[in-house]
Amino acid sequence: MLDKPKRDRRAERHEATKAEILDAAWAQVRAEGLAALSLRDLARTVGMRAPSLYSYFESKHAIYDAMYAQGTQQFVDAQRALYPLPDEPLDALKAGMRFFVEFCAADAARYQLLFQRTIPGFEPSAASYRIAEESLAEVAELLTGFGITDPEMLDLFTALTTGIADQQLSNDPGGDRWIRLIDDAAEMFYEHTTRRAERHQLGRTTR
Amino acid sequence: MLDKPKRDRRAERHEATKAEILDAAWAQVRAEGLAALSLRDLARTVGMRAPSLYSYFESKHAIYDAMYAQGTQQFVDAQRALYPLPDEPLDALKAGMRFFVEFCAADAARYQLLFQRTIPGFEPSAASYRIAEESLAEVAELLTGFGITDPEMLDLFTALTTGIADQQLSNDPGGDRWIRLIDDAAEMFYEHTTRRAERHQLGRTTR
DNA sequence: GTCTATATTTGGATAGAC
DNA sequence: GTCTATCCAAATATAGAC
Incomplete structure (x- = not known):
């Protein structure tokens, strides 16, 4: 032997x-x-x-796929470093948004690979994609924890957050012109959703 | 002769x-x-x-540039068709957002060419670029007309709007999952900015 | 204006010697 | 594992005949 x-x-x-x-x-x-x-x-x-x-x-796409896997792993790791989140929901929301925007802004190429998919013909392997999906599902749970359960509000939140990241990368790469707006944006969203929830609550009780 | x-x-x-x-x-x-x-x-x-x-x-880039010019012209024309805008500022805001998002969602390739610039080495010619800039300046004027004069609020508005367009194109191409949120998003933004303006007004008078 | 022919570069990928 | 040599395909662009 x-x-x-x-x-x-x-x-x-x-x-x-x-x-x-x-x-x-x-x-x-x-x-x-x-x-x-x-x-x-x-x-x-x-x-x-x-x-x-x-x-x-085994191919160029395999390299892209390995890069995609690395990128999602970095996302997961950075996300983990967010915890423990502030108790105050609004503060936690701000931290979550800031995390995402700064993660995107830190590396335009990575942002493009993970979130924009501009490589013709490239699809991440199922294994890599699953990690990315789970990670984004965590964001949804985060919001749910704040009482934001409406799926439309979740979509609105992702739109607002990616919009800030996108504008920052497109129009002020390396700067902070949109990053500075994060707290204000979070307040806007938070007030809107809580008001909305109250309205719906009210609508239910008066019926 | x-x-x-x-x-x-x-x-x-x-x-x-x-x-x-x-x-x-x-x-x-x-x-x-x-x-x-x-x-x-x-x-x-x-x-x-x-x-x-x-x-x-004279080159492939010249073709891209001509396409860029066509795209901006289409943007300008579509924008012109927006007028006259509703009297109610909130309604006008909704119309403006809807216009932009639907213009983007209608053609992903055009959106990429005009607003994302993923062609390696391609820069629009100065003439084409100037048209695009003027057109976006009109959006700023629009907001100013509603009393939204803070440049940060303008940046927040563009982030929110492009975010909706981006998510719509990335995650539900051909659908309306984010388009449906436009009115709600406009209300969120409008309430936020008017509240903010009131606060600032208040801060000034009490001083 | 359009063609053929070609230059030139560059790309990803494979075969097989070492 | 790394190399040379090569393949094959595709790209933009130019020269010059018609």
Whole structure:
């Protein structure tokens, strides 16, 4: 029988190289645009020729998919760092919005890959997509915890939040022109939903 | 002296062919994605070979630029059709939001070209860009007419509106899941800004 | 104005030697 | 695992005949 070592040094090295390739890929899309990822250039950056990349990823889409998985993982991790949330619902809402907008604003290429899907023909693998879905479901739970249960209000909230992120990225990249509006936007939304809920409550009791 | 005809039939035909090419280009980007415009395919569609396109447009970017100009013109025209606006500010606000969201939702490729700029290396020509800027300035005037003069409120309004358009296009293309929220969103924004203005008014008089 | 022919570049991907 | 060599396809663009 062969002695099986506890660590597979070859596998470790393989994973390390994959990570290195992905790092270089992120750098390239940040510099040249998400759609401008080129296997030739990518290989050169990490000191290889293009065909060697195929020892690590079976296709260009597989690289995008791995990047997508990394991005969603970063989202999940950053989201976890949000807790514990402030007790005050409004403060928690502000924190949630701020988290999302700043996460988006921090990396335009990542935002495009995760939330905009402008790569022709790219669909994240089912496994990657599921993680992203679960993570967004957590946002819904967050709102539910504040008594915001109306699905339309959830849609309104996502529209408001992505709108701020989108305008920040499109019209003031690197700045804070829309980030500064987050607290005000959260107050606007919160007041609206609570008023709405009261109205509905009232409508029910008077009937 | 040569007799100069009043109409230049050759020029007319040239413009007609240009228009035909642009129509085919729109069809192609709607079907395949904005970035997937191919001169070969485009030429085939209009019954030419690729090099013949260069008699009408000096480059691929020139085609994108002409499309950009058409898109902004469509925006301006549609905007003009909005008038006269309802007297009631809230109703006018709703009409303005609805106009913008529906204009965006009507054509994802156009939205991407005009407002998202995902074509690597493409910048609209100065002339085209100026038209777009003027048109958006009109939106600002619209709000100013309602007493919404705070530039931050204008930014909040654009964020809310583009957010609705973006979510509609990203998550329910062809549907109306976010379009249905427009009136509610306008009310939310309107109440927020009027309350805010009152507060500021109050703060000034009590000082 | 349109064509053929071609230049040139670039892209992703594969075969097979080492 | 990495390389060279190559394939294949597609892209934009130009030259020059007709």
